[in-house]
Every structure is written in structure tokens, then in C-alpha cells.
Amino acid sequence: MKPEKVEFDSLIWSEKPGVEERIVTRKHHSGELIEIPVVRIRGAKPGPQLTVMSGMHAGEYSGILAAQKLVTAVKPEELSGTLLIVPVISTRAFMERNMQLNPVDQKEVHFIRPGNPDGSFSDMLIDTLFELVKDSDFLIDSHAGEMAQALISWVPVPMWGPEELRDKSLSLALGFDVKYVEPRYDEPSIPPLCLALLDAGIANIWVECGKNGVPTESDTAIHFDGYLAALRTIGMLEGEPARPDQQTLRGRRSQINADISGVWHPAVKEGDIVEKGQYLGRLTDYFGNMLQEYHAPARSIVLYYWSNPAINADRRPHGYDWHNGLVSLLELEES
Numbered sequence: 565m566k567p568e569k570v571e572f573d574s575l576i577w578s579e580k581p582g583v584e585e586r587i588v589t590r591k592h593h594s595g596e597l598i599e600i601p602v603v604r605i606r607g608a609k610p611g612p613q614l615t616v617m618s619g620m621h622a623g624e625y626s627g628i629l630a631a632q633k634l635v636t637a638v639k640p641e642e643l644s645g646t647l648l649i650v651p652v653i654s655t656r657a658f659m660e661r662n663m664q665l666n667p668v669d670q671k672e673v674h675f676i677r678p679g680n681p682d683g684s685f686s687d688m689l690i691d692t693l694f695e696l697v698k699d700s701d702f703l704i705d706s707h708a709g710e711m712a713q714a715l716i717s718w719v720p721v722p723m724w725g726p727e728e729l730r731d732k733s734l735s736l737a738l739g740f741d742v743k744y745v746e747p748r749y750d751e752p753s754i755p756p757l758c759l760a761l762l763d764a765g766i767a768n769i770w771v772e773c774g775k776n777g778v779p780t781e782s783d784t785a786i787h788f789d790g791y792l793a794a795l796r797t798i799g800m801l802e803g804e805p806a807r808p809d810q811q812t813l814r815g816r817r818s819q820i821n822a823d824i825s826g827v828w829h830p831a832v833k834e835g836d837i838v839e840k841g842q843y844l845g846r847l848t849d850y851f852g853n854m855l856q857e858y859h860a861p862a863r864s865i866v867l868y869y870w871s872n873p874a875i876n877a878d879r880r881p882h883g884y885d886w887h888n889g890l891v892s893l894l895e896l897e898e899s
């Protein structure tokens with residue numbers, strides 16, 4: 565059965581337990597059409613609402629496949645509450661095999677606050693997404709490393725707003741089989757969409773698992789098993805939630821960017837702990853002549869690095885440092 569296309573303004577969900585699949589559409593003033601696939605599983609018993617969403621950055625495939633798997637894994641008769649699943653948020657970018665930035669307006673949608681549907685295409689996309697999920701109590705947003713991004717698996721938790729909300733957000737992270745959970749207190753380093761969700765009372769995390777645009781079975785399973793653990797943690801499914809070993813990461817985000825274009829030769833790998841002053845890599849011209857060397861500003865863990873050699877310091881749409889980023893670090897606090 566083909567899922568029904570429904571215009572955003574006329575979307576109504578059933579009150580009865582069951583599974584409904586919709587492609588929600590909304591016309592942008594540019595003439596471009598927003599399309600967001602949404603599945604709503606209404607449980608037979610009362611309970612909270614959880615949203616699982618993925619594909620905000622369209623080449624981060626492990627979460628997309630895990631969210632899709634969740635659609636058929638959860639049965640209404642076993643569920644307490646309501647589960648919303650958005651397998652791919654940025655469908656336009658997904659179908660164009662576009663990395664990180666939205667292909668229509670070149671915006672980074674994680675950094676957009678909802679509430680501006682009259683803005684650009686990405687503004688309306690995020691506003692539409694927010695309107696779809698805003699009745700949720702909890703939200704898990706699955707990410708991974710794009711094709712150009714070699715990334716460790718970890719779960720950042722935005723620690724913002726009331727204590728109770730922070731605890732709820734943290735509880736969502738406990739079932740993901742990743743090495744690190746990172747409670748993030750530094751407001752400027754929390755994506756504005758996460759802050760808007762917290763302001764609406766929605767406990768949320770984003771999960772980084774998978775790298776270089778390759779959806780491996782094991783990375784997809786980490787997202788999927790994490791969803792099930794979260795559903796058990798908040799009482800929407802029966803059973804003991806998984807509690808894999810995790811370490812807590814605390815520190816300050818910093819990023820090494822190039823201010824000139826060139827060919828990047830990284831000397832570190834994701835997950836490396838680098839000491840202050842340690843060599844991180846070099847930028848050359850096309851011929852291999854040295855342009856610049858880069859060193860760590862402080863003792864840090866490499867959260868990810870750009871494994872793609874093409875570094876373009878002139879391509880910075882809306883100021884976003886995606887094409888000139890080299891290494892993303894978390895400066896470790898001395899313990």
C-alpha cells in the first residue's frame with residue numbers, strides 16, 4: 565500500500581491504536597516542495613510520546629536504516645504511548661546524495677531554530693519538522709559521519725533547561741552501545757534545534773554512530789538497539805533496557821579550520837587523544853608543496869576529522885565551516 569500524501573495543513577492522526585504512514589507535504593514560496601515521511605504508531609495502552617528521527621544530514625545512513633527498521637519492529641499492541649518515526653528528514657538532500665548542507669539554500673539545518681516558515685527552504689523544513697514532533701515528550705535524533713567525515717560513535721546530550729528535563733535526556737542515551745556519552749553544557753555548542761526542543765519541554769539527544777557515509781550492519785544495530793532500550797527506559801515497551809558500558813566525556817568543543825584552500829593530509833584518526841601541540845596534519849597545494857601545518861591547541865579527543873582531502877576555504881555558505889573544517893576536537897578537562 566502506498567503511503568498517503570497529506571498536505572501539512574490538513575494532517576490529522578487517528579485516535580485509535582494502529583500504524584499510519586504519511587508523506588507530509590508543504591509548498592515553499594519558492595515553488596519547491598517539502599516532503600517528510602512520518603510514521604505514527606499509536607499504542608494500545610496510554611503512555612508518553614517518543615519521536616525517533618534521522619536523515620537530517622542526508623548522507624548519514626546508519627540511523628536512516630535503523631529508523632526504517634523500527635517501523636515494522638514495534639507493534640501497537642505491545643506499545644504504551646505513541647511512537648513517531650521520521651526515517652528521513654531531508655528527503656530532497658537524500659535523493660540528491662547531498663552531504664550535510666541543504667541543496668536548495670545551502671543551510672545547515674541542525675543550526676536552524678523552528679518558527680520561521682516564511683524564511684528559506686531549510687527554515688520551512690525545520691519549522692515543519694518541529695510542528696510534526698512538538699507534542700513529543702522525548703526525541704532521539706540519529707546522525708553519523710557524512711562521506712567526508714571519519715567520526716567516533718558517541719552520544720551528545722544537551723544539558724539545558726530544568727534539571728528534570730536534563731535527567732530525562734540523559735536517560736535516553738544510556739542504552740546506546742557507544743564508548744562515550746557527552747553531556748554538553750556549553751550553550752553555543754548545542755545545536756539551536758535541540759535548544760528549541762528543550763524549550764518546548766522535549767527531552768532529547770542526538771546520536772552520532774557510523775562514519776564516511778557507510779551504513780554498516782553493526783552501526784545500524786547500535787542505533788536500532790538504542791531506540792529499543794530508550795523505549796524500555798521510558799516504559800513504552802516492556803522489558804529491561806540494555807545498559808552497555810559507557811564513559812562520560814566532558815570538555816569544550818573546538819574545531820581546526822583552514823583559512824586557505826588546498827589538499828588535506830590528516831595525521832590523526834577519530835578517537836585519538838592528542839596532546840597540546842601535537843601535529844594534526846598538513847595542507848598542501850595541488851603539487852604537494854606545503855602550505856600549512858596544524859597542531860592541537862590543547863589535550864583533546866578527536867571527535868572526527870575530514871577524511872576528504874579537498875579543502876575549500878572560499879566556500880562558506882552562510883558562514884558555515886563545512887568545506888574548510890579539518891579536525892573536530894573536544895578539549896578534555898583535567899581530572
Ligand SMILES: [Zn+2]
Binds near residue numbers: 708
Ligand atoms: Zn549529522
